[in-house]
Amino acid sequence: MFITKKMLMALGSACVVLSQPHAAAAERVNLGDFLMSKSPAIAPSMSLNYTLATKVDFDKMAGGFSIEQAAFSLPLTAPIYLNDQHAFVFGIDYNAAWLESDSPLGNVDLHDFRFMVRWMYRQPGSKWSWTARLSPGVATDGSSMTSDDFVVSGQAGFRYRSSDRFAWLGGVAFSVDGMESRVIPGIGFQWMPIDEVIVRLTGPSLKASWRPHDDWLLHAGVWSAGSTWNVENNGNSFDIRLKSFQAGIGVEHRLSEKVWLGLWAGATISNELEIDTDSGNEVFKDDADSGWFARIGIRKVLW
Numbered sequence: 001m002f003i004t005k006k007m008l009m010a011l012g013s014a015c016v017v018l019s020q021p022h023a024a025a026a027e028r029v030n031l032g033d034f035l036m037s038k039s040p041a042i043a044p045s046m047s048l049n050y051t052l053a054t055k056v057d058f059d060k061m062a063g064g065f066s067i068e069q070a071a072f073s074l075p076l077t078a079p080i081y082l083n084d085q086h087a088f089v090f091g092i093d094y095n096a097a098w099l100e101s102d103s104p105l106g107n108v109d110l111h112d113f114r115f116m117v118r119w120m121y122r123q124p125g126s127k128w129s130w131t132a133r134l135s136p137g138v139a140t141d142g143s144s145m146t147s148d149d150f151v152v153s154g155q156a157g158f159r160y161r162s163s164d165r166f167a168w169l170g171g172v173a174f175s176v177d178g179m180e181s182r183v184i185p186g187i188g189f190q191w192m193p194i195d196e197v198i199v200r201l202t203g204p205s206l207k208a209s210w211r212p213h214d215d216w217l218l219h220a221g222v223w224s225a226g227s228t229w230n231v232e233n234n235g236n237s238f239d240i241r242l243k244s245f246q247a248g249i250g251v252e253h254r255l256s257e258k259v260w261l262g263l264w265a266g267a268t269i270s271n272e273l274e275i276d277t278d279s280g281n282e283v284f285k286d287d288a289d290s291g292w293f294a295r296i297g298i299r300k301v302l303w
Contacts, residue, residue, distance in 0.1 A: 110229045
């Protein structure tokens with residue numbers, strides 16, 4: 001059997017056609033367009049952690065409050081592509097909290113469950129990436145289910161990659177619960193001064209991560225740790241608003257190829273507890289002293 005010149009040309013043309021989808025896939029939008037690197041410090045992960053915050057005293061009122069929390073986060077899918085420019089990611093988040101306080105509501109068990117959908121967009125070759133996230137769910141004590149228990153939060157923003165080691169971030173975050181709506185604009189950045197270090201400012205959170213060894217990660221940062229829940233008490237509906245920041249350091253050790261065990265410790269600052277009725281009337285509000293927190297967690301890097 002002889003191979004003619006025409007046959008070689010036809011085979012070459014077929015190889016070019018077959019290779020085109022792979023070239024397009026390399027240029028399509030992906031999670032890397034919103035991250036500084038593929039470091040496990042910031043990689044999408046399934047995680048489970050437990051946090052204990054010590055009791056803090058109220059500034060004006062007698063007594064104080066403390067809180068324990070267990071949180072679970074699960075990305076449900078890798079990016080689902082509509083085309084090279086548009087992709088979606090889905091996930092769920094659950095947070096259980098046990099609040100002990102000397103407030104009018106006393107001790108309460110609290111639950112926050114959210115379903116997350118995230119949209120990503122980038123034109124091939126562009127330095128600009130765009131994203132939006134919507135997280136509807138419930139924030140409740142679980143005693144009953146009313147419209148006040150339903151909450152929605154989300155964000156819309158951009159990322160501009162000015163270099164391989166620096167990117168600007170910007171956008172707005174919003175939340176809507178049964179009694180209040182909030183919209184907060186913000187600006188931030190991602191910076192990788194060297195391959196092993198990543199610094200991120202996203203909204204009210206500033207975090208830095210250093211990987212001194214393949215099996216170790218060191219972290220430091222300040223981040224928001226507050227939330228809002230709707231609760232029922234004696235037939236009445238109330239909103240509990242916890243405002244708090246945590247400033248701490250952490251260490252993670254790799255147990256296997258993609259599984260990491262982490263320990264965190266630090267201070268809780270800017271603490272405030274507020275309770276409002278369903279009509280918006282303030283029942284209780286007071287700042288509290290600073291305290292301490294500790295956290296243990298395990299996570300598996302998914303992709």
